[in-house]
Amino acid sequence: MKFSYKKLLIFQLIIFIIFILNSFVSSILKNYGIIVFLVIVLIIFKFMFGFEKDRHRYTKDIIFNIFIILLVFFLLYYISGIIITFARIDNYYTLNGLINFIIPTILLIILKEFFRYMMLKKSENSKLLILTTFILFLFLDLTNIIYFAVLNNNYQKFIFIALTFLPAITENILCTYLSLKVGYKPAILYLLVMNLYGYLIPIIPNPNEYIASIVNLLLPLLVLYNTYLFFDKAKDQEIERDYKKVSILAFLLTLSLILTIVYFTSGYFRYYIIAIASGSMQPNINKGDLVIIEKIKDENEYKNLQIGQVIAYNYGDIIVVHRLVNIVNDKDEYYFYTKGDANNTIDNYPITEDMIIGTVNLKIPFIGYPTVWVNEL
Secondary structure, three states, X not given: OOHHHHHHXXXXXXXHHHXXXXXXXXXXXXXXXXXHHHHHHHHHHHHHOOOOOOOOOOHHHHXXXXXXXXXHHHHHHHHHHHHHOEEEOOOOOOHHHHHHHHHHXXXXXXXXXXXXXXXXXXXXXXXXXXXHHHHHHHHHHHHHHHHHOOOOOHHHHHHHHHHHHHHHHHHHHHXXXXXXXXXXXXXXXXXXXHHHHHHHOOEEEOOOHHHHHHHHHHHHHHHHHHHHHHHHHHOOOOOOHHHHHHHHHHHXXXXXXXXXXXXXXXXXXXXXXXXXXXXXXXXXXXXXXXXEEEEOOOHHHHHOOOOOOEEEEEEOOEEEEEEEEEEEEEOOEEEEEEEOOOOOOOOOOOEOHHHEEEEEEEEEOOOOHHHHHHHHO
8 A cells, every 4th residue: 555545544544533532522523613623634634645626627517417406306396395385494594594504514515525525636546545535524424413413212213314324425425426526616516505505595395204314315316326427428429519508498497497486485575375275265265276375565455455355364373365254444453354255154353464464366276285185194
């Protein structure tokens, strides 16, 4: 074995021991601590081994391919949210989220993937060093999770293995392959998108643990396989211009569809879409229909509501869609009374302005029935 290989193995072993201590003795490499640690390690690495330039012919093509794959994934993922429901992210774009999650996540990913690339370059395609590098960075991802993990029963162990350990393996396989083939930039792109989208988009699909584990396990393998096919094709011929045009068109179309889904399901914009979960508005609006709500944002709009309109309002933890049957003005305080078209009596409670979401003017038959079915399980 070359002396340089032995020196790199010893260097990796020392870092690995530090991660072991951090995982099982005392977690000190958390949040900004691990970032500072990586900066120090990179400085030492630079002094001992030097840095290599990141020059690869197909880096931009692979980055674009990953963009397309992730966009298609998010399109399908958000369409599935209509069935498996959505969850709101309340602390996105907050100062706390920015300081304690977004900034350290960005810095950690950039430093980690740069370090991975430099270490793989120095391995000079040694299978042993590639394997030890993979193990080292796998443990880097797990070190703090292991320390804080609660594994008191079989269910908790399953959650750790399915949602953390196995996805970390496939993710590190992907990042190792990308670093070897095209440098650290495509891996940084993939990790930034997958780790930050939940903080940059106000709503995300809310799958159960089983679906989430499958998605987190298979998506890196899908990106890996697509990258492998790209290089297999690149051996025989250059990427054709027509392929790039089709990819750009697919990119724009997929992005438009994702933005449309987010717009109609987030509730932060003028229009809001929900699935009807009961038959109280039959025959005009049936169980399983999707309705588009035009939100009320101006105080004068409440005064313009008319008897006969269908409105949506918050009642406790649910959204009710019923027809407006009476409006009472008591000293400039408006109280609204509603009734389901299929009901025999008026709803036995008044609705105030702060409860009203908006008016319903359009329905899409049957599309929301999977959402209702899942929620009734």
